[in-house]
Amino acid sequence: MSDSNFQMTDDLVQPFMIDASGLNGRLVRLGNAIDTIVTRHDLPESVRALLGKLLALGAGMATALKYDGIFTLQIKSDGPVSMMVADVTTNGDIRGYAQLSGEIADEEAARAAPVPNLLGKGYMAFTVDQGAEMERYQGIVELVGDSLEDSIDNYFEKSEQFASKTHLAAGKTPSGQWRATAIVLQRLPEESGDKTHEETQEDWVRAVTLMKSATADEMLDERLDAHGMLYRLFHEDGVRVYDPRPLDVGCRCSRDRIAGILMGMPDDDLDHAMVDGKISVNCEFCNVSFDFTPNDVDALKAARRDQA
Ligand SMILES: [Zn+2]
Numbered sequence: 001m002s003d004s005n006f007q008m009t010d011d012l013v014q015p016f017m018i019d020a021s022g023l024n025g026r027l028v029r030l031g032n033a034i035d036t037i038v039t040r041h042d043l044p045e046s047v048r049a050l051l052g053k054l055l056a057l058g059a060g061m062a063t064a065l066k067y068d069g070i071f072t073l074q075i076k077s078d079g080p081v082s083m084m085v086a087d088v089t090t091n092g093d094i095r096g097y098a099q100l101s102g103e104i105a106d107e108e109a110a111r112a113a114p115v116p117n118l119l120g121k122g123y124m125a126f127t128v129d130q131g132a133e134m135e136r137y138q139g140i141v142e143l144v145g146d147s148l149e150d151s152i153d154n155y156f157e158k159s160e161q162f163a164s165k166t167h168l169a170a171g172k173t174p175s176g177q178w179r180a181t182a183i184v185l186q187r188l189p190e191e192s193g194d195k196t197h198e199e200t201q202e203d204w205v206r207a208v209t210l211m212k213s214a215t216a217d218e219m220l221d222e223r224l225d226a227h228g229m230l231y232r233l234f235h236e237d238g239v240r241v242y243d244p245r246p247l248d249v250g251c252r253c254s255r256d257r258i259a260g261i262l263m264g265m266p267d268d269d270l271d272h273a274m275v276d277g278k279i280s281v282n283c284e285f286c287n288v289s290f291d292f293t294p295n296d297v298d299a300l301k302a303a304r305r306d307q308a
Pocket of ligand 1: 251252253283284285286287
């Protein structure tokens with residue numbers, strides 16, 4: 001993209017409020033960031049699309065919470081994709097990967113209905129990790145229906161105090177770039193104000209209908225920026241935008257960090273971990289290996305003894 005306006009509108013969370021109803025939402029738009037993450041591994045397109053949606057969903061959920069740390073969505077299931085992870089830090093660093101452990105029988109069916117065709121039976125857990133001292137919040141979402149939206153919508157339908165609906169899209173543009181978009185609408189009980197229960201319910205149904213009217217093509221259109229898209233969906237009811245929050249690809253792996261872990265291991269374990277003359281530690285998120293030669297390992301052992 002040569003037009004800088006377009007670049008500014010990617011890789012961000014755009015919070016918004018619908019004036020007529022006072023309902024809050026967030027629009028997540030991922031361009032370069034998602035393209036980098038989903039193309040790091042050799043994966044079928046259906047899996048890349050699902051990973052893109054999971055990351056967009058994660059960013060949409062994380063920014064609804066007040067936390068300082070790491071928000072993680074992790075899927076474990078019995079289908080060809082046995083595990084998927086997406087995490088989002090308070091700083092806006094996102095990362096994720098998918099573990100493929102079986103054959104995908106029908107790629108087209110997998111795109112149309114990823115839950116039964118890629119994931120099978122399983123759960124999506126979300127956790128908020130605010131460091132060792134802090135509580136770890138956790139929710140368990142059962143995988144149901146065809147899509148991640150079906151599963152997460154079903155989870156919030158059972159929630160008494162909090163309504164939330166999600167609309168997701170991920171795919172490749174004609175120019176070959178992967179993109180992902182999430183729209184999340186939410187309703188808190190105290191937001192009904194002086195409206196009747198029926199009016200509040202009507203507002204909610206209307207906003208959800210407008211949100212779900214966005215087609216995948218619109219949601220993945222790189223020429224339609226965040227404001228343009230929100231305006232297109234909600235302009236009749238008035239839509240207000242707040243400061244966007246940037247997102248970027250970020251991982252917490254580093255050679256120093258892995259060296260620190262290796263230093264904590266006994267000599268015997270280090271010797272056993274040596275394969276073909278090196279210890280090789282892979283970061284699944286980045287798909288990079290950190291290699292430690294016998295000399296490196298001897299230096300780690302010596303450093304540990306010096307510390308003791
Ligand atoms: Zn990494």
